[in-house]
Amino acid sequence: MRATLLYQAGDVRVEDVPDPKIQQPTDSVIRIVIGCVCGSDLWPYKSAPFTDHPRQMGHEFIGVVEETGPDVHNVKPGDLVVAPFTYADNTCEYCRMGLHTSCRHGGQWGLNGVDGGQGEACRVPYADGTLVKLPVTEDSPLLPDLLTLSDVMCTGYHAARTAGVKPGESVTVIGDGAVGLCAVIAARLLGAGRIILMGRHAPRTDLGREFGATDVVAQRGQDGVAAVRELTGGFGTERVLECVGLKDALVQSAAVVRDGGTISRVGAPQYPEVPFGFPEFLRNITLTGGVAPARGYMEELMPRILSGEIHPGRVFDRTVPLGQVAEGYRLMNDREALKVIVRP
Ligand SMILES: [Zn+2]
Ligand SMILES: [Zn+2]
Numbered sequence: 001m002r003a004t005l006l007y008q009a010g011d012v013r014v015e016d017v018p019d020p021k022i023q024q025p026t027d028s029v030i031r032i033v034i035g036c037v038c039g040s041d042l043w044p045y046k047s048a049p050f051t052d053h054p055r056q057m058g059h060e061f062i063g064v065v066e067e068t069g070p071d072v073h074n075v076k077p078g079d080l081v082v083a084p085f086t087y088a089d090n091t092c093e094y095c096r097m098g099l100h101t102s103c104r105h106g107g108q109w110g111l112n113g114v115d116g117g118q119g120e121a122c123r124v125p126y127a128d129g130t131l132v133k134l135p136v137t138e139d140s141p142l143l144p145d146l147l148t149l150s151d152v153m154c155t156g157y158h159a160a161r162t163a164g165v166k167p168g169e170s171v172t173v174i175g176d177g178a179v180g181l182c183a184v185i186a187a188r189l190l191g192a193g194r195i196i197l198m199g200r201h202a203p204r205t206d207l208g209r210e211f212g213a214t215d216v217v218a219q220r221g222q223d224g225v226a227a228v229r230e231l232t233g234g235f236g237t238e239r240v241l242e243c244v245g246l247k248d249a250l251v252q253s254a255a256v257v258r259d260g261g262t263i264s265r266v267g268a269p270q271y272p273e274v275p276f277g278f279p280e281f282l283r284n285i286t287l288t289g290g291v292a293p294a295r296g297y298m299e300e301l302m303p304r305i306l307s308g309e310i311h312p313g314r315v316f317d318r319t320v321p322l323g324q325v326a327e328g329y330r331l332m333n334d335r336e337a338l339k340v341i342v343r344p
Contacts (some may be wrong), residue, residue, distance in 0.1 A: 001016070001017060001018075001019050001020070001119060001120040001121045001266075001320060002014050002015065002016060002017075002054045002119060002120050002210075002323075002344075003015065003017045003057075003115065003116060003118065003119030003120065004056065004057040004058055004116060004119060004322070004325045004342075005017075005054035005055065005056060005057065005117035005122070006044055006045065006048060006054055006055055006057050007047050007050060007051060007054045008050040008051065009044070009045060009046055009047050009049075009168060010046075011050075012027045012045065012057070012325060012326040012329050013054075013326065014322055014325055014326075016273065017056065017115075017119070018336075019073055019121065020115050020121050020122055020123035021123065022067055022068075022069045022080030022123070023113075023123065024069060024125065025069040025070045025071035025072075026069055026071045026089075026125065026126050026128065027068075027072070027123055027124060027125055027126060027127060028065050028066075028067065028068045028069065028072055028075060028123075028124045028127030028131065028208040029065075029066050029067045029068075029121060029122070029123050029124070030063035030064060030065050030066060030081060030083075030121065030122055030124055030131075031063050031064045031066050031120065031121050031314040032061050032062070032063040032117065032119060032122055032172075033061075033062050033063050033064060033080070033138045033143070033205050033343075033344070034061065034062050034143050034144070034146040034147055034341060034342070034343060034344050035058050035060060035061040035062075035117045035118050035119075035341070035342045035343075035344070036058075036060050036061075036118075036145075036150075036339060036340060036341050036342055037058075037118070037298065037314065037325070037328050037329055037332050037338075037339065037340045037342065038059065038060055038085075038151060038152075039177050039178060039179065039332070039339075040268055041057055041058070041329065042329070042332060042333050043268070043270065045329050045333060046333065047070070048263060055110045055111065055116070055245075056109070056110040056115050056116030056118075056119060057072055057110060057116045057117075057118050057131045057167075058109065058110065058117030058118025058119065058342070059085040059086070059108065059109040059116065059117050059150070059151070060083075060085055060117055060147060060149075060151045060152075061082075061083055061117035061122065061147070061150060062080065062081065062082045062083075062134065062138075062143060062146060062147055063080075063081060063083070063121075063122065063129070064078065064079070064080055064081075064138060065077050065078065065079045065081055065127075066121070066313070067185065068127060069127070070132045071128075072127045072128050073127070073128060074128040074131070074133070075127055075131050075133055079133050079334060080128065080133070080134045080136065080137065080138055081131040081132060081133055081134060082131070082132050082134055082146055082147065082149050082150060082159075082298065083109075083117065083122075083124060083130055083131055083132075083150060084100065084130065084132075084149070084150055084294035084295040084298060085109070085129075085150055085151040085294055086100065086101050086103070086106050086107065086108055086109070086133060086294075086295075087103075087106055087108075087109070087114070087124060087125045087126055087129075087130040088100040088101075088103035088105070088106040088126060088130055088295050089103055089104070089105040089106065089126040089128075089129040089130075089131050090103075090126070090128070090130070090295065091129060092104040094296075095129065095296075098293055099294035100264075100293040100295035100296050100298070101291045101292070101293045102295070103129075105125075105126060107124070107125070109122070110180055112246060117150075118322070118325055118342050119322070119344065120322070120344045123284060129295075130295070130298065131214050131296075132149070132298045132302070134302075135159050135306070135321070136306075140305065142305060142313070143313075144235075144313030144316045144341060145305045145310075145311055145312055145313035146302070146305055146313075147313065147316075147341070148178075148312040148313055148315065149294065149297075149298045149301060149305070150183065150294065151292070151294055152178040152179050152182045152312065152339070153182045153185070153186075153212060153301060153305075153310075153312040154191035154292050154293075154294035154297040154298065154301065155180050155182065155183075155243075155266050155292040155294065156178050156180070156181070156182025156183035156184070156185060156186045156241075156243070156266070156312075157183075157186040157189070157292070157297050157301060158264075158266055158289070158292035158293070158294075158297065159173075159179075159183045159239060159241040159242075159243060159264045159265075159266040159292075160183060160186035160187045160189070160190050160192075160239075160264075161186070161190070161297075162264045162266075162288045162289050162290070163228060163239040163240070163241055163262045163263070163264035163289070164239065164240070164262055164286065165186075165187050165190040165192050165239050165300075166190065166191065166341065167190070167191030167192075167193075168191065168193040169191075169192055169193060169237075169238045169239055170190075170192070170193060170194040170195075170196070170232055170237035170238050170239070170242070170258075171187040171192040171195050171196070171237055171238070171239045171240070171241060171325075172196045172197075172198060172228055172236075172237040172239070172240045172256045172257070173187065173192070173196070173197045173198065173208075173228055173240075173241045173243060173257075174198045174241065174242050174243060174244055174249050174252060174253055175193065175198070175199060175242070175243035175244040175249065176197060176198075176199025176200070176201050176208060176280060177204075177243065177244070177338070177339075178315040178338060178339040179266060179267065180199065180208070180241075180243035180244070181204065181207055181208050181211055181312075181315050182211075182312050183241040183243050183266070184197055184208050184211040184212050184213050185211045185212060185310050185312055186241075187212065187239075187241065188211065188212030189304065189310065192212075192239075193214075194214050194215065194232075194237070195212055195213045195214050196213070196214070196215045196217070196228055196231060196232075196237060197209075197213035197215070197216050197217070197219055197247070198216075198217045198218075198220075198224055198228070198252070198256075199218065200218050200220070201335070202218075203338075205218070207314060207315070210314075211314075215231055215232075220248075220252070221248075221252070224252065224256075225252065225254035225255040225256055228256040229256070232258070233260045235256050235259075236255075236256045236258040236259075236261065236299060237256060237257065237258055237261065238257075238258050238260075238262070239257075239261060239262050239263075239264070240253040240257045240261065240262070240263045240264070241264055241266070242263060242264065242265040242266070242267055242289070243266055243267050244267040245265070245267025245268045245269050245270050246267070246270055246271065247269075247270075247271040247275060249267065250263070250265060250269075250271075250274065250275060250276075251275055253265070254275075254276070254279075254280055254285060257281060257285055259283040259284060259285070259286075260283070260284045261285060261286070262285070262287075262288060263285060263286070263287050263288070263289070264288050264289035265287070265288075265289040266289050266290070266291075266292060267289075274287070293309065315338055315339045316338070316339050316340070316341050317337055317338045317339065317340075318331055318337040318339075318340045318341070319340070319341040319342075319343060320340055320341070320342055320343070321342075321344075322342055322343065323344055325342050328340035328342055
């Protein structure tokens with residue numbers, strides 16, 4: 001089969017790799033119908049050193065089950081399924097508490113002999129726990145919306161949930177990427193009264209308004225902080241959802257959160273030290289968040305997509321065939337596209 005391989009920064013290729021086969025009784029093999037490029041794929045795309053053993057890329061995908069091992073009972077050949085961005089058994093102590101990213105048997109796509117999601121097919125470990133069956137057909141127009149359950153919609157939701165957004169509260173969302181826009185949807189789902197979206201790209205913040213942002217602040221740094229404070233009577237917002245992953249965004253979060261408030265960071269941190277010291281201590285600010293256990297939220301969010309209540313698939317603004325996946329990476333890296341669908 002063909003799959004996407006990252007050789008080094010800026011060097012993404014589609015090449016033949018061995019066809020996936022059932023290796024464990026709990027495995028399934030799926031034919032991938034739709035996948036996409038993630039903002040987190042861009043970190044290695046920007047910086048990875050050359051390797052002779054390139055990793056299969058991609059961790060967000062929907063596919064059709066082709067084959068199952070003898071211990072797989074929840075999905076069967078022909079089922080259309082969505083996978084979260086890490087696989088998990090959905091039965092261990094961590095999974096039972098909704099922390100599937102810490103699953104004792106879980107792991108990442110594209111590592112340790114497991115395929116990635118930007119390819120033609122994939123071996124899925126712990127298929128019963130990992131995969132969620134979709135009640136639509138593979139030509140459904142809802143596929144892009146349902147694909148966001150793999151990562152960005154669940155990650156945005158994780159930000160709002162861990163921040164503890166409650167009805168009527170004020171929320172600042174930092175970042176107008178796909179996760180930030182999904183965090184706007186999530187804040188609205190949880191009943192936030194005021195949602196201030198901080199972002200500089202008008203087409204993206206316009207979409208954020210349609211998703212539920214009540215205000216947009218395009219300024220950064222001190223000007224941006226002043227604008228949020230002005231909108232909130234000088235206080236800042238009760239919750240801040242940090243969806244970027246850079247140190248500046250966390251500093252900005254602390255500057256726009258109200259005393260006693262909560263910052264949840266779901267952008268993968270690209271900095272080793274957290275600037276969270278005595279001043280934040282004096283203001284009783286809580287810092288929470290982390291990697292999103294997407295699998296734990298999929299069943300909860302899927303009905304809201306199927307009913308048409310939320311439409312997170314609107315974050316996809318380009319589609320490329322698998323053979324042009326390198327162009328998909330370039331488009332996202334150069335900010336010419338917000339999020340790119342890959343069709344095998
Ligand atoms: Zn992702
Ligand atoms: Zn588990």
